[in-house]
Amino acid sequence: MMRETRIRRLPMALSAMVALAMAVLPLPAVLDTFRPDFLVLVVFYWCIESPRAGGLSLAFFSGLALDVIHGVVLGQHALALTLMGAWATHLRLRIRVFSMMSQCLVVFALLTGYQFVLFWVDGATGNPVTAFGRWLAPLIGALLWPVLISIMGKVNER
Amino acid sequence: MVAFRSTDASGRTTGLLFRCVLFCLLALALIIVDKRFDHLGKIRRLLSVVAYPVQVAVASPFQGWHWFRDSVTTRDALRADKGKLEAELRVAQFRLQRYEALEAETQRLRALRDNTAGVTDRFVIGEVMNVDLDAFRERVLVDKGAGDGVYVGQAVLDSGGVFGQVARVGQLTSEVILVSDASHAIPVQINRNGLRTVAVGTGETNRLKLPYLPTSADVVAGDLLVTSGLGGGFPAGYPVGTIAEVKRDPAQSLADVDVKPAAALDRSTELLFVWLKPQAAELLPPLKPAPVPKK
Numbered sequence: 361m362m363r364e365t366r367i368r369r370l371p372m373a374l375s376a377m378v379a380l381a382m383a384v385l386p387l388p389a390v391l392d393t394f395r396p397d398f399l400v401l402v403v404f405y406w407c408i409e410s411p412r413a414g415g416l417s418l419a420f421f422s423g424l425a426l427d428v429i430h431g432v433v434l435g436q437h438a439l440a441l442t443l444m445g446a447w448a449t450h451l452r453l454r455i456r457v458f459s460m461m462s463q464c465l466v467v468f469a470l471l472t473g474y475q476f477v478l479f480w481v482d483g484a485t486g487n488p489v490t491a492f493g494r495w496l497a498p499l500i501g502a503l504l505w506p507v508l509i510s511i512m513g514k515v516n517e518r
Numbered sequence: 519m520v521a522f523r524s525t526d527a528s529g530r531t532t533g534l535l536f537r538c539v540l541f542c543l544l545a546l547a548l549i550i551v552d553k554r555f556d557h558l559g560k561i562r563r564l565l566s567v568v569a570y571p572v573q574v575a576v577a578s579p580f581q582g583w584h585w586f587r588d589s590v591t592t593r594d595a596l597r598a599d600k601g602k603l604e605a606e607l608r609v610a611q612f613r614l615q616r617y618e619a620l621e622a623e624t625q626r627l628r629a630l631r632d633n634t635a636g637v638t639d640r641f642v643i644g645e646v647m648n649v650d651l652d653a654f655r656e657r658v659l660v661d662k663g664a665g666d667g668v669y670v671g672q673a674v675l676d677s678g679g680v681f682g683q684v685a686r687v688g689q690l691t692s693e694v695i696l697v698s699d700a701s702h703a704i705p706v707q708i709n710r711n712g713l714r715t716v717a718v719g720t721g722e723t724n725r726l727k728l729p730y731l732p733t734s735a736d737v738v739a740g741d742l743l744v745t746s747g748l749g750g751g752f753p754a755g756y757p758v759g760t761i762a763e764v765k766r767d768p769a770q771s772l773a774d775v776d777v778k779p780a781a782a783l784d785r786s787t788e789l790l791f792v793w794l795k796p797q798a799a800e801l802l803p804p805l806k807p808a809p810v811p812k813k
Contacts, residue, residue: 377572381575381576384576384649384650385576386576386577386580392650393653393654411534416541417541419541424565425569428565428568429569429572430651431657431685431686431693432652433549434548434549434552435546435548435552438541438544439542439546439549442542442545443538443542446535446537446538485553489654494653494654
């Protein structure tokens with residue numbers, strides 16, 4: 361068991377790095393509004409797939425990385441990602457046996473919760489972003505979930 | 519479709535609640551400390567160094583492509599470019615001939631008015647890193663940071679005019695907030711008649727607005743807006759934009775004025791960081807009243 365958890369750390373870190381890079385990858389302005397939160401999806405995947413390998417720590421530190429890269433108040437993404445990561449971990453046994461459709465719905469709920477925490481902290485720290493576009497990201501993220509887990513499953517198989 | 523493979527998911531995740539609460543408290547503490555106090559500047563600066571490789575990795579393919587494109591340019595294209603640049607240089611030098619004299623005169627006049635604001639001292643050129651920060655905020659990342667002496671609040675220009683100001687400084691990079699960001703305002707005046715006001719960003723890249731001008735203000739479409747130098751953040755006299763449209767509703771007390779920014783906010787890749795001269799007036803001999811001859 362110990363060996364199993366240790367083996368998973370590397371793909372975990374690598375996939376998080378790739379997702380982080382995709383979060384800052386320059387896109388045309390039109391597409392930029394539709395950019396899903398890749399790193400959040402990856403964190404959810406690891407929280408569900410192997411919670412004992414430290415999914416929650418991954419969530420917290422990925423959140424910190426997002427804070428620094430987006431240049432927002434430190435701890436904002438970390439808080440949102442920790443809360444939703446914990447929720448995903450809590451629901452993991454159910455999510456794993458769900459049909460793909462239901463999984464997408466749960467992920468949509470998690471992503472919306474994530475956006476809501478960000479929205480709340482934005483407002484509480486005095487620079488609210490009220491653009492409607494930010495609520496699109498959860499929808500697109502949820503639609504991408506099946507693609508993501510099939511890719512991650514392939515990576516994990518190796 | 520078997521998506522999840524691991525076996526340890528059914529095992530207990532020891533102290534999930536405990537760890538969740540711990541991390542959340544930590545994050546909340548970070549938010550509060552970062553917002554209320556200024557102690558996290560160093561930590562953030564360090565963290566931005568850690569983020570730097572990711573940003574460089576993302577930006578490098580684009581830079582590589584530019585480099586490749588530059589290095590396979592044909593001789594003819596280079597010659598055409600050279601001809602164009604020489605022509606531009608001739609025009610620019612022609613215009614510059616009078617500039618020195620004008621600047622000296624301006625300084626003298628400013629000194630007379632005891633207005634030391636807004637004389638530029640030196641420039642450093644920074645390059646915009648090809649990295650998207652946030653889709654809903656008008657900000658860019660530039661490859662000059664605290665190591666180059668960049669400071670928060672510093673004015674940033676591009677070849678067209680005022681671009682924005684430094685919002686946050688890392689060791690190697692800095693974040694520039696564009697004049698068009700919804701939370702940005704800049705003191706300006708209308709070049710034609712000297713009318714002072716404040717230009718506020720709208721969140722749209724190619725539009726600023728002047729929300730504080732009365733309906734009766736003397737402003738027409740096409741007027742040039744320049745920085746007024748008031749407030750001390752920006753050097754005076756640099757173009758901010760041109761008035762695009764003035765909507766006057768007699769029922770309102772304030773006019774609705776749209777401004778088209780002078781800087782190429784969505785296209786510029788090379789930006790100038792500007793240092794202001796601390797005390798421009800001190801360089802000139804102070805004007806004293808002539809001594810009254812005693813009798």
